[in-house]
Amino acid sequence: MAGKVKWVTDIEKSVLINNFEKRGWIQVTDTEDWNFYWMSIQTIRNVFSVDTGYRLSDDQMVNHFPNHYELTRKDLMIKNIKRYRKELEKEGSPLAEKDENGKYIYLDFVPVTFMLPADYNLFVEEFRKSPSSTWIMKPCGKAQGKGIFLINKLSQIKKWSRDSRTSTFVAASSGKEAYVISLYIDNPLLIGGKKFDLRLYVLVTTYRPLKCYMYKLGFCRFCTVKYTPSTSELDNMFVHLTNVAIQKHGDDYNHVHGGKWTVSNLRLYLESTRGKEVTSRLFDQIHWIMVQSLKAVAPVMNNDKHCFECYGYDIIIDDKLKPWLIEVNASPSLTSSTANDRILKYNLINDTLNIVIPNGDIPDCRWNRSPPREALGNYQVLYDEEQALSENAERDLRSRSGQSLGSKGTKGGAGPRPTAATWK
Amino acid sequence: MDEGTELSLTISQIVQRLKGSHLHSQIERQAKECLHQPEIKLESLKEDVRNFLKTSGWERKLQNAVYRELHIQLPPSHPAAPPEHLKEPLAYMRKAQASWEKRILKSLNSMCTELGVPLARMRPAVEQKELTNKWNEMGTDEPDLSRFRPVYAPKDFLEVLIGLRNPNYDCSDEISSRSHWGLIQVPLNVRDIPQMREAYSELSLTTGQLGIDDNTHIHPDLFESEYVQIGKKVVLEQDTAAAQQYSRQGCPTGLRADLWALILNSTNQPQDVMHYEQLKAGVIQHDLLVDNLIYKDVKLTASNDDYYFVFEDYLYQVLLCFSRDTAVLEHFSYNSATPPKSYIQGKVGVEECAVVYPPNGVIPFHGFSMYVAPLCFLYNEPSKLYTVFREMYIRYFFRLHSISSSPSGIVSLCLQFERLLQTHLPQLFYHLRQIEAQPLRIAFKWMVRAFSGYLSTDQLLLLWDRILGYNSLEIVAVLAAAVFAFRAENLMEVTSLAAAEAVLADLSTLKVMPLIQIFLFATAI
Numbered sequence: 001m002a003g004k005v006k007w008v009t010d011i012e013k014s015v016l017i018n019n020f021e022k023r024g025w026i027q028v029t030d031t032e033d034w035n036f037y038w039m040s041i042q043t044i045r046n047v048f049s050v051d052t053g054y055r056l057s058d059d060q061m062v063n064h065f066p067n068h069y070e071l072t073r074k075d076l077m078i079k080n081i082k083r084y085r086k087e088l089e090k091e092g093s094p095l096a097e098k099d100e101n102g103k104y105i106y107l108d109f110v111p112v113t114f115m116l117p118a119d120y121n122l123f124v125e126e127f128r129k130s131p132s133s134t135w136i137m138k139p140c141g142k143a144q145g146k147g148i149f150l151i152n153k154l155s156q157i158k159k160w161s162r163d164s165r166t167s168t169f170v171a172a173s174s175g176k177e178a179y180v181i182s183l184y185i186d187n188p189l190l191i192g193g194k195k196f197d198l199r200l201y202v203l204v205t206t207y208r209p210l211k212c213y214m215y216k217l218g219f220c221r222f223c224t225v226k227y228t229p230s231t232s233e234l235d236n237m238f239v240h241l242t243n244v245a246i247q248k249h250g251d252d253y254n255h256v257h258g259g260k261w262t263v264s265n266l267r268l269y270l271e272s273t274r275g276k277e278v279t280s281r282l283f284d285q286i287h288w289i290m291v292q293s294l295k296a297v298a299p300v301m302n303n304d305k306h307c308f309e310c311y312g313y314d315i316i317i318d319d320k321l322k323p324w325l326i327e328v329n330a331s332p333s334l335t336s337s338t339a340n341d342r343i344l345k346y347n348l349i350n351d352t353l354n355i356v357i358p359n360g361d362i363p364d365c366r367w368n369r370s371p372p373r374e375a376l377g378n379y380q381v382l383y384d385e386e387q388a389l390s391e392n393a394e395r396d397l398r399s400r401s402g403q404s405l406g407s408k409g410t411k412g413g414a415g416p417r418p419t420a421a422t423w424k
Numbered sequence: 425m426d427e428g429t430e431l432s433l434t435i436s437q438i439v440q441r442l443k444g445s446h447l448h449s450q451i452e453r454q455a456k457e458c459l460h461q462p463e464i465k466l467e468s469l470k471e472d473v474r475n476f477l478k479t480s481g482w483e484r485k486l487q488n489a490v491y492r493e494l495h496i497q498l499p500p501s502h503p504a505a506p507p508e509h510l511k512e513p514l515a516y517m518r519k520a521q522a523s524w525e526k527r528i529l530k531s532l533n534s535m536c537t538e539l540g541v542p543l544a545r546m547r548p549a550v551e552q553k554e555l556t557n558k559w560n561e562m563g564t565d566e567p568d569l570s571r572f573r574p575v576y577a578p579k580d581f582l583e584v585l586i587g588l589r590n591p592n593y594d595c596s597d598e599i600s601s602r603s604h605w606g607l608i609q610v611p612l613n614v615r616d617i618p619q620m621r622e623a624y625s626e627l628s629l630t631t632g633q634l635g636i637d638d639n640t641h642i643h644p645d646l647f648e649s650e651y652v653q654i655g656k657k658v659v660l661e662q663d664t665a666a667a668q669q670y671s672r673q674g675c676p677t678g679l680r681a682d683l684w685a686l687i688l689n690s691t692n693q694p695q696d697v698m699h700y701e702q703l704k705a706g707v708i709q710h711d712l713l714v715d716n717l718i719y720k721d722v723k724l725t726a727s728n729d730d731y732y733f734v735f736e737d738y739l740y741q742v743l744l745c746f747s748r749d750t751a752v753l754e755h756f757s758y759n760s761a762t763p764p765k766s767y768i769q770g771k772v773g774v775e776e777c778a779v780v781y782p783p784n785g786v787i788p789f790h791g792f793s794m795y796v797a798p799l800c801f802l803y804n805e806p807s808k809l810y811t812v813f814r815e816m817y818i819r820y821f822f823r824l825h826s827i828s829s830s831p832s833g834i835v836s837l838c839l840q841f842e843r844l845l846q847t848h849l850p851q852l853f854y855h856l857r858q859i860e861a862q863p864l865r866i867a868f869k870w871m872v873r874a875f876s877g878y879l880s881t882d883q884l885l886l887l888w889d890r891i892l893g894y895n896s897l898e899i900v901a902v903l904a905a906a907v908f909a910f911r912a913e914n915l916m917e918v919t920s921l922a923a924a925e926a927v928l929a930d931l932s933t934l935k936v937m938p939l940i941q942i943f944l945f946a947t948a949i
Contacts, residue, residue: 192734192800193560222734256728265731268677268882272802276678340730 003362009038013334015345019353023360035362038063041072041330048304056306061356061363064330065207065309066302071293072311072330074180075140078113084296109289110325113182117161123181127154134184138327150184157181185324189317191269196220196261198315198323201332202290202382203352205308205369207301209385212294213355214287216378217344220261258337270321278321286315286323291383293325305365308356310348351377438493446695447489451482481662488664492689495895496758496819512760512828516590517835521760521827524584528787529764531575536713539571543713543766543781552708559704563727563736569720574790578872581789581825582607582865585835588827605857606842607864612829614840616847617949620902624894626672627937629945634674635886635937648676655679664689672893674886674937681802687892688815692808700807703745706783710748714782718743722793731881735800739793742810746817752784755818760828761785786822791869794876795821798884820897824872832897837871838864840901845908848947852912861921866928867904874900878931887936903936906943910934 005025009016016038020027028034039047039062046052048066056062070076085107089096097105114123116137127135132152137160139147151157188195200218205211270279290313312332316324334349336342355371357363370386381387442448455473458464458480464472477483505513512518536543547555558565586607593611615623627633632647642648655675658666659682667686675683685691707715722739726732732739746752756763763785771777796813803809823833830836845853845863856863870878874897875887890899907928908915914927 191804193737194734254728254733257730257733259733261730261734265734265881269801271677272681273804276676279678 005035005357005360005362006033007036007038008034010040010043011038011331011334015334015336015342015349018346019349022350023353025360035059036061036357041068044068048302056304056365058365059362061306061308061365063307063309065204065307066304067300068309068330070300071297072328073140074113074138074327075115075178077293077297077328078110078115078180080300081107081110081293081296084292106288107292109285109292109323111183111185113180116157116179116181118178120161123157124154134186135181136184137179137181140178140180151181182326185316185318187319189319189321191220191222191261191266194222196222197326198263198266198286198313198317199332200263200286200290200313200315201348202294202311202313203308203355203379204294204311205356206305207294207298207303209389210291210294210298211369211384211386212291212382213376213379214290214382215348215351216263216380217347218263219344220263220266222259222261256338258341260338260341274321282317282321282323287382289315289323289325293328294383308352310352347378351379355379434494438490441493442486442489445489446693447485451477451486454480454482484662488662488686488689491664496755507757510758511756511762512830514590514829516588517760517827517829520584520588522762524581524827525762525764528575532713532764532787533766535572535575541713541716542769545711547709547711551711555708559708559741561737562740563722567716567719569716569723572716572720574721574724575717575787577790578869581834581872582868585827585838588835604842605846605853606839607862608835608839608842610835610839612836612839614831614836614843615898616843617944617947620898620944624899624944626893627890627941627944629941632673633937633941634676634889635883635935636941638674638676652676652679655683659683659686662686668893668895670893671889675889677882677885680885680889684802684892685808685812688812688819690808690811690815692805692811696811697807699749699751700745700810703748703810704741706748707744712747712782714747714788715744717788718747718793721788721790725791725877726793726797729797729877732794732797732800732877735797738800738806738809739796741806742796742813743788743793745810746814747782747784747786747788749784749814750780752786752814752818753780755822756785759822759826760830760833761822761826786817789825791873791877794873798876798881798888801881801885819895820891821874823897824874834872837897837901837904838868840898841867841871841904844902844905844943848905848943848949849909849912852908852915855916856924859919859921859924861918861924863908865921866925867908870904870907870931871900875903875931879934879936880932883934883936890940899940902943903940906939907931907934909943909947910939 005020005023006028007020007025008028008030009020010030017027020036025036030037037043037047037060041064044062044064044066047054047056047062070080085096085104088107095106099105112126114120114126116123127133131154134150134152135157137149137151137157151160198218198220201215203213203215205213267279267283270282309330310332312329314326314329316326318324334345336345353360354375354377358367358371358375455477458473458476461476464476474483477486508518512521535541586609588608588610590610621628625631632651634648634651637647638644651673655670656679658670659679664686667683671683671687690696718740722736722743726739727736753763763780764787765778766781767774768777768779795817796809799809799813799816803812820832823830824837825834827833827835842853842864853863874891875884878884879887887899887903891897911927915924918924918927
């Protein structure tokens with residue numbers, strides 16, 4: 001194709017710029033004609049806002065969906081997941097099945113969460129059911145661990161609400177300083193006695209039909225301070241939060257590994273100490289969580305054809321090897337804390353670009369969104385709604401004609417149906 | 425000595441060693457208790473008790489224990505041989521080891537004096553309590569260790585090995601194609617490739633292999649699925665010999681922890697847990713100078729390692745206990761090394777006041793903690809981790825830092841490595857030698873640690889599977905040579921030691937089994 005891609009970014013990160021330059025693309029400013037704009041979430045708001053927004057042409061692509069916050073703001077994600085569950089229940093879907101305690105068997109993957117101040121009464125009711133539990137308060141619109149604190153007494157929340165009534169609750173009406181309060185996972189899986197969370201990357205190229213890819217090279221982020229669930233430590237944020245942005249302030253922060261451990265290390269450790277079956281089940285469940293969270297927001301997402309998005313999923317695993325979705329980031333950090341981190345993020349952008357801008361040519365937003373397998377790099381297909389529908393149709397056809405299906409081998413992780421086993 | 429006499433000698437030695445062991449008393453008790461069972465008849469008493477011990481699994485346990493004894497301590501070649509021959513039959517090796525020990529001990533003692541730190545001291549009660557509380561998070565402690573330095577590093581040890589000479593052997597010949605081009609100048613018998621092909625037949629190109637044939641592109645039905653099934657059976661049967669044979673083709677990740685424990689006969693019995701707790705109490709009571717060395721070593725190595733930093737606290741929990749474990753002393757009957765002795769203050773030279781220091785007789789050196797680190801991926805219970813590590817140490821790792829003629833000893837491994845290179849990659853060897861980049865100067869650090877800290881953990885465990893499977897460290901030397909072969913093209917282009925080191929700096933992307941297999945079975949001979 002003629003011409004070179006003209007790119008803009010408002011995020012001055014070398015992992016981005018090196019990738020653009022490697023492709024021979026040309027840097028322009030946002031006032032010139034551009035084809036590809038890797039932008040912050042502040043900028044995307046302007047691009048699609050009613051007042052200042054402008055029409056994107058067919059040869060322009062951006063790295064966010066207009067209303068990505070339906071997934072990436074903590075309160076909205078919860079709201080959408082709750083709605084999704086109710087809808088499935090209404091349809092009588094087997095996915096919405098509940099156990100004897102009234103808990104969803106397949107859809108209970110976010111810790112119990114309430115919006116504050118809106119759901120305050122509901123929260124108090126839940127709090128009284130298990131008064132010894134710890135809850136975590138997070139501002140809805142902030143990232144990197146900012147504004148987060150833990151509480152384990154109702155009086156603490158009352159005090160917070162009194163203090164903030166004058167300041168924050170005013171802003172709350174504008175939706176900016178609303179909080180979510182979630183049940184704190186107090187039985188996290190510990191490795192070497194340390195708490196960690198998982199950062200995994202998921203690329204979405206379209207929501208309707210849903211096509212998403214999972215990046216194989218995620219990592220675990222470790223607390224540098226030992227985990228003790230005792231409440232006296234509640235104030236020591238380093239113990240509880242694994243965000244590197246916070247951990248970097250800890251005295252023990254190590255600049256060689258940055259407290260990061262690859263997912264392949266985690267898999268090796270779990271398979272070695274707990275066995276292959278439970279480990280595979282855990283990773284299947286993680287994939288399942290990601291797909292379900294995306295399905296939950298798909299109906300409300302503005303599926304603009306100029307958009308794609310690479311999300312940072314934060315997941316905590318508990319000591320029963322159950323994964324919990326904590327939050328989804330729209331702008332996962334592209335800052336590199338270590339040499340390995342830099343390589344990972346460079347490759348993440350590289351593989352993302354290979355999928356969304358096939359061959360590095362000038363984009364055409366009407367592209368078919370079915371990259372060949374060799375273009376996937378370290379991504380693997382997480383879910384392809386189109387393909388799933390056609391496979392289901394095929395299966396119906398075959399089962400009607402009386403053919404048996406036969407197992408297809410058990411090797412998980414490879415090939416295009418890594419998670420098929422879990423959501424049949 | 426004919427075979428029959430040798431066998432009966434071995435048997436009587438093993439019987440001697442197992443007598444009075446915990447297993448012995450357990451089996452005795454079981455035999456007594458079974459007398460109350462109806463199927464035990466007086467007229468066929470001996471037979472019935474034997475049958476009972478067989479069906480209840482005690483015979484298997486005895487077999488495993490016998491198997492362990494056979495692996496650990498070979499009987500002396502002649503009944504009249506003095507015990508020092510069991511440690512090391514060659515006098516010049518014994519002498520070299522003794523003078524090396526003297527050097528280490530001197531360096532340890534001078535550090536002691538210099539820093540004014542006692543070798544050992546009782547901790548005051550407050551400190552004991554403090555340590556008890558933070559036992560699980562010793563890594564958060566940041567003592568000032570700047571004044572401590574490792575007693576020695578692998579490269580100091582290499583210099584000693586280079587200086588080794590057999591007084592009965594003249595190696596002053598001019599360099600020729602027949603002389604040895606390497607740094608190790610002692611004549612030891614090491615195997616060549618044809619001999620190794622025989623010994624390592626399970627690694628041949630036609631045998632299924634974990635680390636090769638479990639690649640994602642290969643359908644699991646071809647090899648992996650069935651192999652894993654066999655592995656499960658081996659674990660179920662609790663048979664040490666079968667587990668060891670199985671490990672030669674590699675252990676599946678999910679079964680490795682069990683299989684290794686079985687091969688090592690580390691069953692983690694209640695008494696093992698108790699033993700560990702006693703050692704822990706010892707750590708809490710007394711502060712040793714070597715603790716600082718261990719601390720320093722972990723901070724310098726594992727704490728900065730992408731794979732192992734997570735396990736920092738476990739390493740302290742294992743290594744501090746290890747230094748106090750006097751059960752480790754037993755292995756000195758077949759180790760060329762002799763535990764260092766210190767004297768109670770003011771009684772220097774008085775033999776009755778001599779004590780082994782540290783209590784286990786092993787002075788840690790720079791990188792020592794890397795022997796433990798990979799095991800943390802397999803065992804998340806400290807006492808189990810400890811038991812397996814100790815067994816690995818007294819079977820294999822001690823040989824990597826003592827001077828001996830054993831085929832698994834570091835001297836043989838060095839020589840083996842150099843011979844393989846000289847024979848099969850003469851051009852490369854010659855080139856590196858010309859630019860003063862002796863291959864052993866690069867490979868030595870890998871071999872001293874059995875590659876721990878150099879390979880990715882999954883690959884390292886595949887390598888150690890074979891160490892356990894063949895009950896030998898020889899494979900380590902083969903891998904070192906295979907790495908050079910793999911990077912030969914790049915190495916031929918370098919013109920300095922630094923450049924050669926740069927080519928070989930990162931081994932974390934290597935796949936060990938294909939390298940070993942190709943080197944052993946696809947090299948032209």
